[in-house]
Amino acid sequence: MATLADPATRFTRVPHPAPTPAQDRAAILENPGFGNRFTDHMVMIEWSEAAGWHNPTVQPYGPIALDPAASVLHYAQEIFEGLKAYRHPDGSMALFRPEANAARFNASARRLAMPELPDDLFIAAIQELVAVDKDWFPTVEGGSIYLRPFMIATEAFLGVRPAKAYKFLVIASPAGNYFKSGAPAVSIWVSDYTRAAPGGTGAAKCGGNYAASLVPTAEAFAKGHDQVLFLDAAEHRWIEELGGMNLFFVHADGSLATPALSGTILAGVTRDSLIRLARDEGLTVREDRYSLDQWRADAQSGALVEVFACGTAAVVTPVGQVADHTGSFTIGSGGPGQLTSKLKARLTAIQRGEEPDPHGWVMRLG
Known part of the structure; x- marks a missing residue:
């Protein structure tokens, strides 16, 4: 088990066995809407009382296996963030104030009695996902890659107390306009x-x-x-x-x-x-x-x-x-x-x- 107490620990990258074909991705990126489509990969990091944060992985986007008694399903221990990756004129990718999102994420974690995630790990997880799925940047005017970091309580138990196991994930979605009406206001x-x-x-x-x-x-x-x-x-x-x-x-x-x-x-x-x-x-x-x-x-x-x-x-x-x-x-x-x-x-x-x-x-x- 790779624990993040070890500074030499790196994210494990698991390639998608069947990524979205380039022509299908191009069609999606012409009109992505908002929050309807998702990139090929996601980040997952686990937490337990014994090991703390461990097993940082970039892996194929897909369903999460949860026990039916997982705390998030019964007591709603869940928090999330939202930020975007932008493409600059020179072709590079950039984030806007991710440290502010990291700080707010941990403020939410404290209020929901969840473990705090180190700010640098929050940002590193986002960087890893953008690096792997940067080709999902939409071609629509004003487009971006919307990033959704979130944490859920995964311990299987029925009792009102903070859970003892959690998963932190980041998923990404090519994004166009948020409002669909097209009205000027x-x-x-x-x-x-x-x-x-x-x-x-x-x-x-x-x-x-x-x-x-x-x-x-x-x-x-x-x-x-x-x-x-x-x-x-x-x-x-x-x-x-x-x-x-x-x-x-x-x-x-x-x-x-x-x-x-x-x-x-x-x-x-x-x-x-x-x-x-x-x-x-x-x-x-x-x-x-x-x-x-x-x-x-x-x-x-x-x-x-x-x-x-x-x-x-x-x-x-x-x-x-x-x-x-x-x-x-x-x-x-x-x-x-x-x-x-x-x-x-x-x-x-x-x-x-x-x-x-x-x-x-x-x-x-x-």
């Missing part, structure tokens, strides 16, 4: 449901948070909207986040505001990057509470001119309309705003190596 529905409460798991990136959002998200879709908005649990008044993205508000004076991280909101890597880029431009960015009533009033008075959502998958997405049981209101012209477009262009240019990277966010993979 998305419409969101304000949900009556609550996503997270103080003291809960709102700040952790765990599957249970997303499972709880599926009913309200389906409700939003049924009403013709693209996303669902959650308010705070205590007063059902303050803006928190969308089903999978953070929110920014652009005021007529040029300042930005975003809900403060309070333990119920996921600390988005894209959110943090946009705050820093906006401040680079000399803009004022406030992290504070913002109510739905104030949002509506500011939109109607013209004090609020743009709103955008952000996250790894969708990057930066303008919000054009907001609706709840009392009616709806439009943000600005209902389409993309100037600052939204500027910040998106700046961020994506850095990610793709088209502009200088003043913060050292880009990790070149060669």
Whole structure:
């Protein structure tokens, strides 16, 4: 057994016995969609109390064998991350702030009573997979390879306590646009449901948070909207986040505001990057509470001119309309705003190596 306590340990690479034929892969990469197709390989690393992290392997993508009593199936000990690999103009591959994803992954692990994964091992696992499956980079405009690291509890037992065995995996998917509507701005529905409460798991990136959002998200879709908005649990008044993205508000004076991280909101890597880029431009960015009533009033008075959502998958997405049981209101012209477009262009240019990277966010993979 190869243990990662030994610094000489390297990933074992197991080639796929029947990789996707080049012509079939090319057809997929012309229109990959989002999260529907997967590359030929995946990474797996195991953990046990006795050995710690061990047996790091790059292997063919395929089903995972789990005992029916595996803890993840009964007590939902599961966390995940999302980041992308980009192709730069010189043909090299790069990651964007993977150390931030590693840090957030371990914050989630602590909240779910799971073992922490060393940051360098988290990043090395991603590098290994990108190196093996880099030919899966899509040809569609704005394409990327979406990377999904995750950890599950695999110990077979029926009892409410932290598991004693885990698997960490990374899978990859060629990605195009996240939203399928093609609209210049998305419409969101304000949900009556609550996503997270103080003291809960709102700040952790765990599957249970997303499972709880599926009913309200389906409700939003049924009403013709693209996303669902959650308010705070205590007063059902303050803006928190969308089903999978953070929110920014652009005021007529040029300042930005975003809900403060309070333990119920996921600390988005894209959110943090946009705050820093906006401040680079000399803009004022406030992290504070913002109510739905104030949002509506500011939109109607013209004090609020743009709103955008952000996250790894969708990057930066303008919000054009907001609706709840009392009616709806439009943000600005209902389409993309100037600052939204500027910040998106700046961020994506850095990610793709088209502009200088003043913060050292880009990790070149060669």
